[in-house]
Every structure is written in structure tokens, then in C-alpha cells.
Amino acid sequence: MWFKNLIFYRFTESPDYQVEQLEHALEEHRFSPCKSQELSRFGWIAPHSAMDQQLVFAAQGAYLLTAQKEEKILPANVIKKALQEKVAVIEREQARKVYRKEQLQLKDEIILDLLPRAFSRYQQTSALVMPRSGLIVVDSASHKRAEELLNLLRNSLGSLPIALPDVHHAPAVVMSEWLQKNRDSVPFTCLDECELKEPGDEGGVIRIKGQELFSDEIIAHIEGGMQVTKLAVAWDETLNFVIQDDLSLKRVKPTEELSQTLNEEASEDPLVRLDSDISRLALECQKLYPQFMDAFGGQITR
Structure with missing residues (x-):
């Protein structure tokens, strides 16, 4: 396993993490699939399929963590078409105009109706926590996805004193x-x-x-x-x-x-x-x- 992208973060305070501490903290935020009426779920998974239930892989003082995100795929054009059809039926049968506020309510109902039949998309993001070096390295092509993982880690640990590196020359x-x-x-x-x-x-x-x-x-x-x-x-x-x-x-x-x-x-x-x-x-x-x-x-x- 090799990271394809590297986004560096440095600890602003000296961390003192142990495997058992990390395992316990991450367990409370273990990934579980979306329920029928949920749009997305985000949580920790085992960094490798060969691992059992462990959420942390330790190697030479470094800790490998992996988060998984599930998102239900609901194409905007499908929702739009269903909304147009529903609005047309109401206006025809009730002889009245359906205004924006009601359309938003109808849209929410359509999404809830479609969710149980929607396909899921999965994304995995990994990070290497290196307390001895004072670094966290995230394998992500975007800072947004990296921050999602770090926010999950912050919620799991209670705090995460890190910052992006800054340099003297642009x-x-x-x-x-x-x-x-x-x-x-x-x-x-x-x-x-x-x-x-x-x-x-x-x-x-x-x-x-x-x-x-x-x-x-x-x-x-x-x-x-x-x-x-x-x-x-x-x-x-x-x-x-x-x-x-x-x-x-x-x-x-x-x-x-x-x-x-x-x-x-x-x-x-x-x-x-x-x-x-x-x-x-x-x-x-x-x-x-x-x-x-x-x-x-x-x-x-x-």
C-alpha cells in the first residue's frame, strides 16, 4: 500500500497516542451503512481487508487509519422530473398553483421516497499518524476530503491540535x-x-x-x-x-x-x-x- 497523494499536517502540541487509546477512540465512530432514510454515513474501517476488527494498523511508531464515506446517489434530473410530475398532478387535480415553499416540501418527500432504492457510492481516505515526528499525512487529492477525515479523528479523540504547514517563501x-x-x-x-x-x-x-x-x-x-x-x-x-x-x-x-x-x-x-x-x-x-x-x-x- 502506497499513498498516491500527500497532504502534510503538523502537530502544534506533542501528541502521545497509543494503539489501545486510538482503537478505543475510533471504535465509537466505526463505519456502519446508511439506513433507509439516510443520505450519507462516514466512519472508520479497517485499513486493510486482511485485518479483523482492528481500526488501527501500527508500524514502526506510525499509525495507519482509514475512513469510509457512503453517499446515496440521487441524480438531480430524476428528482426534478419527479417533482415536476407531482406538481403537475396537484395543479391539475386541485386547480391551484403550487408555490416554492410547497415545492421544497414535495422535493423532500420525493427524496425520502427514493432513498431506499438509491445506489450507494463509497469513498475511502487514509491517513498516517506519526506522533514521534509530529506529523499527520493524509492521502487525499483535495483538502476538503482530508479535513473530513481529520474532523472525524478530532471528534473521535476529543481534540486534535494540528495545523497546515506554513513556509517563509511562497x-x-x-x-x-x-x-x-x-x-x-x-x-x-x-x-x-x-x-x-x-x-x-x-x-x-x-x-x-x-x-x-x-x-x-x-x-x-x-x-x-x-x-x-x-x-x-x-x-x-x-x-x-x-x-x-x-x-x-x-x-x-x-x-x-x-x-x-x-x-x-x-x-x-x-x-x-x-x-x-x-x-x-x-x-x-x-x-x-x-x-x-x-x-x-x-x-x-x-
Whole structure:
């Protein structure tokens, strides 16, 4: 198991979590399926199908947690069509106009009627809690989903003193300087993909893939005022990923060298394999985080 995305959060107070404490806290918020009249459910599940009832997988002082969300799928056009039909029947049979307030009530009734027959969509989000390093890393492509998991963890534990990292230099400015000055920033090596954006909410966007990033054309765009908001890099011959200007990392992949090592260490036992993967993931995150912060001028602590 390897995280595809990394959103870092740092503890603002020194945590002291134990496996038993986490298991007990998460148990009260264990996932259970939606009831017939519910739109969604969110709760903790076992991080791996081979686990029994455990909700926490511990490896080398790091704790793997997984939350699952179930949402009932009710297409808006289906609800709209049913509402139109119901309104038409009332207006025809009762010879009166159905106004907005009543339509909203009818819409709620239609949703309640359709819910028991609706299909469900499931989403899983995992996080790695590393108390010794003072970090939580969430495998999510969006901050919204990451915050949903963290809010669930906060409700489970009673408190969760964490914050997103802040750095001294704006990531977009720093990444633009890497390309403009035609240099990498050890241990980060620029690959062949980036996104340039003009300042402002309605600024133009240029996406570049499979090209030399230190070209005159790209430098001209940067000198013209555009900034690098996404940049694909290789880190320490270990991981490849895309740095976002909000300090999240997307499309995280082990390099060929690391993939070969992981395959050589692979076990037939799924939980032994999970232990190996999570131990290595935690180790790489612990090494990556301080170097990542340093690349943007260092972390601001408050």
C-alpha cells in the first residue's frame, strides 16, 4: 500500500497516542451503512481487508487509519422530473398553483421516497499518524476530503491540535525561480511537467507536459508575469510527485529503484507486506518533510 497523494499536517502540541487509546477512540465512530432514510454515513474501517476488527494498523511508531464515506446517489434530473410530475398532478387535480415553499416540501418527500432504492457510492481516505515526528499525512487529492477525515479523528479523540504547514517563501515564487534560473533545488530535480498561471482569479493557465522546462519559451512566460503553480519533480532518487502551490503533493510514485526494493521486500502475507510498505512510507515522509519545508525557506512555527 502506497499513498498516491500527500497532504502534510503538523502537530502544534506533542501528541502521545497509543494503539489501545486510538482503537478505543475510533471504535465509537466505526463505519456502519446508511439506513433507509439516510443520505450519507462516514466512519472508520479497517485499513486493510486482511485485518479483523482492528481500526488501527501500527508500524514502526506510525499509525495507519482509514475512513469510509457512503453517499446515496440521487441524480438531480430524476428528482426534478419527479417533482415536476407531482406538481403537475396537484395543479391539475386541485386547480391551484403550487408555490416554492410547497415545492421544497414535495422535493423532500420525493427524496425520502427514493432513498431506499438509491445506489450507494463509497469513498475511502487514509491517513498516517506519526506522533514521534509530529506529523499527520493524509492521502487525499483535495483538502476538503482530508479535513473530513481529520474532523472525524478530532471528534473521535476529543481534540486534535494540528495545523497546515506554513513556509517563509511562497511556493509559486520559489518554483518559478527554479525554472527561471535554470536550476534544480537539491534534493529536488525538475522533471518534464508544470503548470503556469497568470496572477488573479481569472488569469490564464498554460499546462506543459513532456517538454524541457528550462526552455526559453517557458522562461519568457515567467518573465512576463506568470508563475509556476504545479511542478513535477523527483526527490532524492526515491519518489516522483507534483508539487502544488498549496504545498500538497499529487501523483506520488516510488522511483524505479524504490519500487524494485519494495518488490524484493514483498511478502506473500498481506499484513507483513502492509507492515513493510507503511514502515517505508513513514520513513520516507519523515525524511521528505523537513527537506520539503527547507526548499521554501523553512517552516514558520507559531
